[in-house]
Amino acid sequence: MFKIRKAKDSDIPEVMKINLETLPENYWYGFYKNLLDNWGEAFLVAEKEGVLVGYAMSRIEEQSDPVLLGLAKDEVSVWRRVISTIKGDLRKVGHLVSIAVRAPYRRIGIGTALLRETISVVDKFYNAESLYLEVRVTNYPAISLYEKFGFRKARIVKGYYSDGEDAYVMVLRLKPTQA
Numbered sequence: 001m002f003k004i005r006k007a008k009d010s011d012i013p014e015v016m017k018i019n020l021e022t023l024p025e026n027y028w029y030g031f032y033k034n035l036l037d038n039w040g041e042a043f044l045v046a047e048k049e050g051v052l053v054g055y056a057m058s059r060i061e062e063q064s065d066p067v068l069l070g071l072a073k074d075e076v077s078v079w080r081r082v083i084s085t086i087k088g089d090l091r092k093v094g095h096l097v098s099i100a101v102r103a104p105y106r107r108i109g110i111g112t113a114l115l116r117e118t119i120s121v122v123d124k125f126y127n128a129e130s131l132y133l134e135v136r137v138t139n140y141p142a143i144s145l146y147e148k149f150g151f152r153k154a155r156i157v158k159g160y161y162s163d164g165e166d167a168y169v170m171v172l173r174l175k176p177t178q179a
């Protein structure tokens with residue numbers, strides 16, 4: 001059994017360790033602290049027998065890009081992006097910055113539980129219109145997890161990662177689409 005709970009300041013060093021073990025995208029202490037201080041409801045950890053085994057951290061952004069809002073596919077969005085930007089039509093969206101589970105604890109539903117709670121908090125607590133994330137185009141386990149929750153591949157960002165790999169931007173619309 002494991003439990004999902006909100007992170008505390010004292011969890012940050014262990015979250016940083018999990019991140020270093022599991023992902024090449026690493027951050028400095030202040031980056032984590034800033035997310036926790038500003039969007040603490042969406043900074044989650046998974047705990048099993050008193051050990052931190054995973055985390056998911058998100059922030060809430062103001063965006064006008066219809067792709068990030070889950071309203072358009074990349075190829076039709078160029079003019080809408082320009083128009084939305086000019087109109088200053090900013091809306092609240094969630095950005096899943098990082099999610100990871102320690103290798104020995106994978107495939108038992110912890111990633112699913114972290115993502116389910118993230119979606120719930122970003123939707124209900126922060127009232128965001130969508131949740132988006134970037135993922136390596138070869139990260140099949142993560143892409144499969146996101147697709148199970150209904151995330152769509154909305155855009156490719158060429159050379160997004162520091163080693164040159166491309167990213168998919170994947171988006172989940174949380175609110176009904178208005179006409």
Ligand SMILES: CC(C)(COP(=O)(O)OP(=O)(O)OC[C@H]1O[C@@H](n2cnc3c(N)ncnc32)[C@H](O)[C@@H]1OP(=O)(O)O)[C@@H](O)C(=O)NCCC(=O)NCCS
Binds near residue numbers: 099107142148
């Ligand atoms: C992606 C990750 C968070 C999934 O965590 P997890 O706890 O193993 O996920 P779950 O056990 O809840 O699995 C949920 C679904 O994810 C997909 N999945 C997870 N691992 C997979 C794998 N090795 N191969 C294929 N699909 C996989 C499956 O669809 C799985 O559902 P299933 O078990 O019913 O087939 C984990 O693999 C991880 O930490 N990876 C390294 C960090 C990372 O890549 N993070 C994402 C960055 S964008």
